[in-house]
Amino acid sequence: MADEIHVPELGESVADATVGRWLKQEGDAVSAGDALVELETDKINFEVEAEHDGVLESIAKAEGDTVTVGEVIGTLGEGNGSAPQQEAEEEASGEEEAAGEQPEPEAEAEQESQSAAEETNGHREDGGGRASPSVRKLAEEYGVQLAEVSGSGSGGRITREDVERLIRQQGATSAPEKPAEPEQDGKAQQPAPQPAAQNGRADLEERVRVSRRRQTIAQRLVESQQTAAMLTTFNEVDMSAVMALRKRRKESFQERTGARLGFMSFFAKAAIGALKAYPKVNAELQGNELVLKHYYDLGVAVSTDEGLVVPVVRDADRKSFAEIEGGIADLAVKAREGKLKLEDLTGGTFTITNGGIFGSLLSTPILTMPQVAILGMHKIQERPMVVDGEVQVRPMMYLALSYDHRVIDGAEAVGFLVRIKELIEDPESLLLEG
Structure with a gap:
């Protein structure tokens, strides 16, 4: 059963x-x-x-x-999966017996009846009985005759890979065109014009199904743009002090804690300090009420093959540098291996995204609704800066804060970024803010 x-x-x-x-x-x-x-x-x-x-x-x-x-x-x-193989062997045996015997004239009708019964039971000459519904659907969409496909699966079953291989060989991109409709009012209905790509360019195109996650990401980004009064403000931060501190301590830090000391923990701590100074940035707009959140669950954007995901580091204000770095590393691995759980992705209050790891010098990140702000980090680049009246080469990073102007005023957004800048350029102060 x-x-x-x-x-x-x-x-x-x-x-x-x-x-x-x-x-x-x-x-x-x-x-x-x-x-x-x-x-x-x-x-x-x-x-x-x-x-x-x-x-x-x-x-x-x-x-x-x-x-x-x-x-x-x-x-x-129930069973051991041998049924398709047994069926194939029985069919092969039947074919061998038939090869040595000529049917009697009076038996032809009986054989025709038997063939119809076999088709009903799934042993169809068109190959459909050797393919799953999803494979048959793919073949229909691309006009592939299953009888022409050699099955590589168990018992000669036709797999999705078998059909896709034949599609590539034939250069098919869609199902065959429908014939012209019957004449109406004395005029024949002409088939709709085909895309230009089908005129000799079919073999240069590839159709890839958009994943559910990618569709949802697209939908939510559009909703964010259409819902929030989004604005972005910029600043730049001198990374000299953080880079010097990291260079001095990263080896001992990793030996002691097992975590790699990166830049994200510094910016997470700086963001928390700035969020405490500007609580509206850590809020959510619900109807006519503004919900100020006095806990700090930081979303960290992670790029995967299927699109961007934003797992959450819970209670980041209560975590040490090592705990933040270890938490981010674990979430990133789970994201790329597809092992994130729903609780890893829900409830963030503020998001940090680092486009600098891909070489981005400047960007305007889009809000993760219902959050009202997101911080964008970027590539560290040496630039000439005037320091105490002298031109010096300093490692600089542009920062971007996108925010919902319905909740946050420009002065607050600028003040928030300035506070992050102050904390990053004086990293020892992060211990006091934490």
Whole structure:
């Protein structure tokens, strides 16, 4: 008896997901705990695991489909996954026997009836019986005949990779054009013009499905731009003192704590000091009320292959430099390995993003709603600066503060950045602020 595979609980405020990719195909043997399918949400990805040993009997939802909590996405039956192989062997045996025998005339009708029955049971000449619904859907979209595809899966099953390989060989980019519609009012309906890229350029294009997370990131960025009265103010900070301190202490710091001493802990501490001096920057606008938050959960932007995520360092004001550095490093590893949990991504009060690691000299970061401000760090670059009447070469960094002007006035934003500048240029004061 087959057991249904349901979409599990996805977390607070997450009601649906997108089927990212099936890690097993119909007919594959699975063991308890094996990952069957990856579901994408706007925050993280989930893997649905097999609850017991058996065979993946059917796939009800194809890659790219939207599914809700509790919905059936497939069935898991008992067995060892050998059924497709046995079927293939039986078919091969039948073909060998048929090769040595000529059917009697009166048996032709019976054979035709048997062929129809086999097609009904999934042994179809067009190859459809050897492919999962998601693979058949892909083949239909690109006009690929499954009968032309050699299956590399168990028992000769056609996998997604088999279809994609044939698509690349044929240079297909979409399903075949539909024939012209019947004449209406004496005029034939002409097919819609095809994109110019199909005129000899099809082999130079690649279509990649946009992940659920990337779609959500795009949606939220647009919402942020449309909702907040966003403005950015800039300043620059001399990194000489922090760089000198880091150079003197980084080896002993790592030996003592096991954490690498980077620049993020300095800016986290400086941001906390500035947030205490300007509490509106650590607030949230809810209707006609401003919620001032007297705790400091710092979001740290991390770049991954699927897009930007912002995991949160909780109670950063209560953490040491080593705890902040270790926390950021752990979150970054989890983000890049796709192991972040929902609680790692929710509830931040203020965000820091460092475009300097990619070489950015200046940028205007976009707010992470419902936060009202975000600090942008940038590349450290040596520039000539006038110090005490003399021109000196100093390692300088531009800072950018994007903020919601509905909550924060320009004077407060400038004062906030100046306070960060003062704390970074005198890093010993960070101990007092902490």
